[in-house]
Amino acid sequence: MRIVDFRIVRFQFARDRAIGDSQVRIAHAHVATLELITDTGLVGLGFVPSLFNALPSLAEIERIFRAEIWPGIEGEEPAALVHKVRRPRGGNIRGASLPFGEGLDQALWDLAAKQLNLPLWKLLGGTKPRVKAYASGLDFHLSDDDFCALFDHAASIGYTAFKIKVGHPDLERDLHRLDLLVKTVGKPQAIMIDANEGWSPQQTVRNMNIINKAGFDILWIEDPCLRYDFEGLKMIRQGCPFTLVNSGEYFDAHGKRRLIEAHGTDMINVHGYVSEVMRIGWLAAEHGIPVSLGNSFLEIGVNMAIALPEVEWLEYSFQNFDHLIETPFEIRDGWIYAHDRIGHGLTLSETARQDWAVPEVMADEDLPAAPVNTRLPH
Template structure:
């Protein structure tokens, strides 16, 4: 199916809570929907995100896309684009002016799968339609009551595995949050932590030991040290006991390859770039390193998770995006289920386009109330 047109819809709204970790915080959303339109009228959908700053106006997004991206898409077959391998050389090794890259991969693969009448996960080789999820709070800045309420919601949805943000300057605060989680989830819950590079290797070893002494067995620690400290990550794999080292979130495909070669990951963290995830997934399989799917927009990553070998976990973070699509992926008994519809399974909601479209940049004070997804105390 050849691509004949495109459409971009800009959204801006408040979150229903402050999200963040030991390094960042955010309480609003800047996102745009990219729709690639095929010659038969099918639509491939992808999402552009900016975590910290508003995206340009809708007109500017369209201008940049038409100038920098559209010449390489117009008239091209979606399947050919999905499989194309480019060799970056010289001046073409640069990012786009607006971060369209992930949205392009999502939209192209969505359109390709629709052209074949197949769910994306089946096109990618999947033989199962669901994968176990873990509830991730992005909770570093939440008050204790809201922290507990969020994970009570997760427990009620059948989740049995939970990840919290750590890396506070006072380790007692991190341990206190683990205590709160244990009170909510019970003694049999699987507990993960994410330090977002807050620690050194020696700090990580000491902190994990302090958590064990406090009664908390940590299933994995995510990104405890600097992303390129491959020697430190390898050391942690050798000294962290039963706790697994989940790393690679902040690295591109080349960086993930170097991480695997250095032996710095028990689990490799990947995200929502369909082509990139599949390529690094194949490489990780050769190294015998399981993949975990971190946050991807509205859990699009479940398509890759069910297609790759040895993927046991997909992150679910209550990001408050559900109102943007007609039907989010189903969550039952703590499992995230892929869609059986052709494509990746997400369709932009026309109600959202009508009610939440923001063509121009608005000040935060102009955004009104946030759409509600979860209850916080």
């Protein structure tokens, strides 16, 4: 089975709410889908998101892909590519002009699993069909009313663990949001908070002790300080024995390995890059460090979360992308369930391909609004 063709579809639309944290605010969605097609007719799907800026026109995306990526995969066997060990040196250590890496990796693994007629999570060694999910609001820029409405809905459909954004210049605002959360959802199984590097190590120790003394039992503090400050992260671990430090989100595999070896975190945060997640998962298992699966596009990371024994939680953030695929992953009573379909389980919706594709770059003010988010009340 060899790769003989590809298709790319470009999407751009206004989000149904502004998402963000103490450092960023995002109101628009920019993503392309990449489909790799084999000589046997199988199709592997991957996602190419751009978090902050619009992708170029479809013609330009295709031109760059054909020039930079296609020569390395045309005529190749997907299973050989996902297991290929590369020797990056000198000028070979560089990224593509567009963020194709994760989507290419997803599409190749999708094809490799389909060739073996297996769901990806089973190919990766998974045996359990589900993993615990926590409700994450990406809520820093929401009003108090919208904050409460989102988490009230999450609790009503079975979530028992919740993560909120902190890192406001005024700690009282963070305490206020924690108080609102508890009043809204009752006594949760777990509360996680995420500062997105908004604090220094000293601030983190001080703030976490204030939060703890205020009666909030926090399972983990995520990315409290600068990612490279391994000594600061160790200081936080020592100064806050009542909570866990969860870090690594902003690192590639090399950075995550350095973080683990420096003992700078209690948990390691991974995302949607199949090969990288499995690589770090194996390393984390050797060190006995739990893994949390952060946001991955359309929850494709459930395949790796199920396969890795160190993963206890997967993040779900009520982002409105379900209209892009045929059947999203089922989330019920605080658990996310993998598909039994072969491959990673996601297929591009033909309706999205016809009705939601935006080949040319559009100004933000002209963007179509996202469809109704069926995962939220409306």
